[in-house]
Amino acid sequence: MAKSTRWSVEENNPEHLPICQHKDELVQAVKTSPFLVVTGETGSGKTTQLPQYLCEAGFCKDGKIGITQPRRVAAITVAQRVAQEMQCTLGKEVGYQVRFDDCTSQDTLVKYMTDGCLLREILSDSSLSQYSVVILDEVHERSLNTDILLGLIKKIFSGSSKITRGRSSPLKVVVMSATLETDKLSAFFSDCPVFTIPGRLFPVCCSFGSAVGPKDTESIGYVKEVVKVALDIHGSEPAGDILVFLTGQTEIERACDLLFEKAECIDYRFDVQDQTVDGILILPLYGSMPTDQQRQIFQPPPPGIRKCVVATNIAATSLTINGIKYIVDSGFVKQLNHNSRVGMDILEVVPISQSEAQQRAGRAGRTSIGKCFRIYNKEFWEKCMPEYTIPEIQRTSLTAVILTLKCLGVHDVIRFPYLDCPEERFILEALKQLYQYDAIDRRGKVTHLGELMVEFPLHPSLTRAVLKAAALGCQDLLLPLAAMLSVENIFIRPGLLFSQPEKQKEADEKHSALAAKTGSMNDFARLLSVFQLCKSSDRPSAWCKENWIHWRALKSAFSIETQLREILLRLQQKKDFPVETFDGNKSELFRRCLCTGYFTNVARRSIGKVFCTMDSHGSMVHIHPSSSLFDQEAELNWVIFHDVLVTSRVYIRTVCPIRYEWVKDLLPKLHEVDVYELSSVAREEVTEEEVKRWETKEAAKRPPDVCVEDAM
Ligand code: CDP
Ligand code: MG
Numbered sequence: 001m002a003k004s005t006r007w008s009v010e011e012n013n014p015e016h017l018p019i020c021q022h023k024d025e026l027v028q029a030v031k032t033s034p035f036l037v038v039t040g041e042t043g044s045g046k047t048t049q050l051p052q053y054l055c056e057a058g059f060c061k062d063g064k065i066g067i068t069q070p071r072r073v074a075a076i077t078v079a080q081r082v083a084q085e086m087q088c089t090l091g092k093e094v095g096y097q098v099r100f101d102d103c104t105s106q107d108t109l110v111k112y113m114t115d116g117c118l119l120r121e122i123l124s125d126s127s128l129s130q131y132s133v134v135i136l137d138e139v140h141e142r143s144l145n146t147d148i149l150l151g152l153i154k155k156i157f158s159g160s161s162k163i164t165r166g167r168s169s170p171l172k173v174v175v176m177s178a179t180l181e182t183d184k185l186s187a188f189f190s191d192c193p194v195f196t197i198p199g200r201l202f203p204v205c206c207s208f209g210s211a212v213g214p215k216d217t218e219s220i221g222y223v224k225e226v227v228k229v230a231l232d233i234h235g236s237e238p239a240g241d242i243l244v245f246l247t248g249q250t251e252i253e254r255a256c257d258l259l260f261e262k263a264e265c266i267d268y269r270f271d272v273q274d275q276t277v278d279g280i281l282i283l284p285l286y287g288s289m290p291t292d293q294q295r296q297i298f299q300p301p302p303p304g305i306r307k308c309v310v311a312t313n314i315a316a317t318s319l320t321i322n323g324i325k326y327i328v329d330s331g332f333v334k335q336l337n338h339n340s341r342v343g344m345d346i347l348e349v350v351p352i353s354q355s356e357a358q359q360r361a362g363r364a365g366r367t368s369i370g371k372c373f374r375i376y377n378k379e380f381w382e383k384c385m386p387e388y389t390i391p392e393i394q395r396t397s398l399t400a401v402i403l404t405l406k407c408l409g410v411h412d413v414i415r416f417p418y419l420d421c422p423e424e425r426f427i428l429e430a431l432k433q434l435y436q437y438d439a440i441d442r443r444g445k446v447t448h449l450g451e452l453m454v455e456f457p458l459h460p461s462l463t464r465a466v467l468k469a470a471a472l473g474c475q476d477l478l479l480p481l482a483a484m485l486s487v488e489n490i491f492i493r494p495g496l497l498f499s500q501p502e503k504q505k506e507a508d509e510k511h512s513a514l515a516a517k518t519g520s521m522n523d524f525a526r527l528l529s530v531f532q533l534c535k536s537s538d539r540p541s542a543w544c545k546e547n548w549i550h551w552r553a554l555k556s557a558f559s560i561e562t563q564l565r566e567i568l569l570r571l572q573q574k575k576d577f578p579v580e581t582f583d584g585n586k587s588e589l590f591r592r593c594l595c596t597g598y599f600t601n602v603a604r605r606s607i608g609k610v611f612c613t614m615d616s617h618g619s620m621v622h623i624h625p626s627s628s629l630f631d632q633e634a635e636l637n638w639v640i641f642h643d644v645l646v647t648s649r650v651y652i653r654t655v656c657p658i659r660y661e662w663v664k665d666l667l668p669k670l671h672e673v674d675v676y677e678l679s680s681v682a683r684e685e686v687t688e689e690e691v692k693r694w695e696t697k698e699a700a701k702r703p704p705d706v707c708v709e710d711a712m
Pocket of ligand 1: 319
């Protein structure tokens with residue numbers, strides 16, 4: 001087989017994409033209808049080409065073309081690609097915006113962004129007056145923000161009178177989806193037209209393995225198995241690239257290390273059947289990877305080299321890598337789910353759905369027939385994999401989006417036009433949390449504090465703590481912490497990457513020393529201290545290297561801190577920004593501010609090393625080994641925590657010791673409201689009498705029965 005033909009000209013030339021033959025019809029369809037659904041196989045050119053067609057057709061004269069993506073990596077890499085195709089500098093005519101990274105300018109005509117960013121823009125400009133066209137892309141992924149955008153856009157722009165509100169010309173809305181649900185989407189937008197781009201998908205032969213069965217749902221032993229399968233393909237199958245699906249960065253790095261190690265030992269004269277193949281190029285692909293490395297994924301490999309991309313689910317639909325002929329499917333994905341055991345959202349590794357598995361397999365059949373190797377057996381498919389993936393809106397916390405809706409004037413959050421309704425109890429849970437944070441009042445109306453909170457792209461607990469600190473004038477402690485909690489893990493764990501226990505020991509010692517420097521063992525203070533020490537160092541990158549800290553993560557944290565500070569300054573310039581005084585011990589200030597936001601995450605020592613959370617779940621939890629407090633449990637009675645990890649046990653990570661007095665007055669709030677009492681608030685049917693009745697009832701309630709013991 002000639003190496004040069006494997007990588008056909010066709011694949012890298014946008015003029016050969018399936019969408020091209022339909023350019024004029026598509027432009028016409030957008031012109032004639034305010035809403036349009038576009039569907040077509042992944043890789044047909046929807047995301048990269050349609051915005052260019054519309055730009056060429058003159059839509060940019062009336063405003064920008066905005067395209068939303070559920071994933072930040074997709075927004076960035078696609079913008080890079082389109083800038084290249086349109087021969088302009090990224091950030092000029094073509095740009096992107098993702099949380100904490102805005103690469104657009106006055107000249108930007110085509111703007112790729114995350115769905116979360118567009119949601120924020122609607123908050124400040126509900127008529128989206130800067131845009132002539134808004135394209136909601138990857139709708140089949142059913143991300144929470146995209147689902148909310150669908151409802152909002154329907155609410156704001158449906159009905160002819162509303163389409164032009166505050167705008168010079170009507171907004172055009174295009175909804176793009178890989179497959180599925182197009183009828184449902186069309187019906188949602190008053191039976192709008194559906195444009196189908198005829199796909200071409202070659203057959204993919206799928207086989208089941210035996211490594212994962214119904215009993216293996218919690219095991220992560222599949223990394224070794226996918227590596228073995230990928231190497232088998234390399235040895236026995238004809239030329240063609242491999243795409244391996246795993247669930248996250250750590251796993252992917254481990255798999256790549258193993259692949260490198262094994263690939264070193266291959267003798268291409270004997271071990272590889274296709275003699276045109278004389279090497280393998282191993283490339284990781286995950287969300288938080290540096291963008292220049294991501295770009296490499298799309299480059300054709302040198303002649304004779306087989307590319308093997310080890311990716312998260314991002315390669316299932318958001319990004320199309322050309323040349324893939326073989327898929328190795330682990331059968332798992334990392335997903336954010338609401339965990340009813342602890343009452344919080346948790347990132348968990350779960351089996352993928354059957355439709356997801358079909359989508360993964362399809363990635364091998366874009367340009368010729370392909371093969372998909374599933375490492376799980378048929379029984380796993382039948383018993384453990386659901387038919388479809390449940391939309392995020394039905395499985396995660398709605399607190400932040402409900403606050404956004406309320407701030408946009410949507411009071412009746414139960415009868416909001418959802419494409420698929422979340423369960424009512426999830427909406428009530430969100431209202432309860434917002435009430436606890438003082439973001440809404442008893443009638444469900446947004447408070448002044450709620451209006452300030454919605455401005456921050458952070459978790460409500462953290463926002464609440466930042467605002468408390470700002471009111472007390474100590475934002476310099478909380479802003480860096482908020483930034484540090486917004487980046488990926490900053491502590492390098494060499495043991496995981498290179499299996500070098502001695503290096504791991506060195507890193508652990510450095511990390512403990514950083515904690516010790518803060519005076520008190522406290523994970524929040526450790527993060528703050530890393531930020532401050534690195535920032536004040538003459539050579540910050542060298543400082544990071546020496547202390548086993550990810551320099552790239554720290555650089556992002558510096559930039560995020562600046563952006564958060566700008567948001568805060570803007571809010572502080574408004575006349576009624578709250579100001580408070582504090583007459584307690586200054587050294588406690590940091591932790592007391594944290595308590596204002598994290599009183600929902602308080603745990604109290606129960607027996608031995610077991611802690612019990614103080615919310616209505618009363619879960620039994622343990623301190624995670626990565627915490628600087630791991631060996632100190634004996635001295636702790638009360639702690640707050642940032643997040644939890646659920647394995648066979650529930651672990652709390654990023655922990656801080658506190659005193660009972662600091663949360664004493666806040667804890668009753670956790671038990672004060674019965675969610676069902678809030679249901680009338682959710683529907684806005686609450687009457688004066690009801691509020692009165694409620695208040696009398698509340699006054700009669702005693703605070704929860706906790707004994708005041710505090711050995712700190
Ligand atoms: O949106 P859809 O899945 O229909 O296709 P697309 O993302 O517009 O991809 C069209 C083509 O552009 C594919 O062949 C991709 O491989 C290619 N592409 C690329 O080479 N580099 C990127 N960063 C993005 C897309
Ligand atoms: Mg796409």
